[in-house]
Amino acid sequence: MDKEKLEKEMKxxxxxxEKMCQELGISRSAFYRKCRGMSQFTLEEIQAIVKILHLESPVDIFFN
Structure with a gap:
C-alpha cells in the first residue's frame, strides 16, 4: 500500500x-490504520476507491 500515492490521487x-471514509462506510481511524498498513483494505474497498477516484488501475497504489 502506497499511502503517498493514494493521498496524491485523492488531492x-x-x-x-472524510469524504473517502463516508463513501467507503468506514471510520476515519479505520481508514488511517489501513493507510498505515496496520490492517488491509478489502477487495470491495479497493474497488470502491478505484471508482471514486476514477483510477485506471489500483496496482500502483495497493499492490507495490
Whole structure:
C-alpha cells in the first residue's frame, strides 16, 4: 500500500479523507490504520476507491 500515492490521487481529484471514509462506510481511524498498513483494505474497498477516484488501475497504489 502506497499511502503517498493514494493521498496524491485523492488531492488531485478533490476527495477529502472524510469524504473517502463516508463513501467507503468506514471510520476515519479505520481508514488511517489501513493507510498505515496496520490492517488491509478489502477487495470491495479497493474497488470502491478505484471508482471514486476514477483510477485506471489500483496496482500502483495497493499492490507495490
Amino acid at each position: 488531485e481529484r478533490g476527495v477529502s479523507k
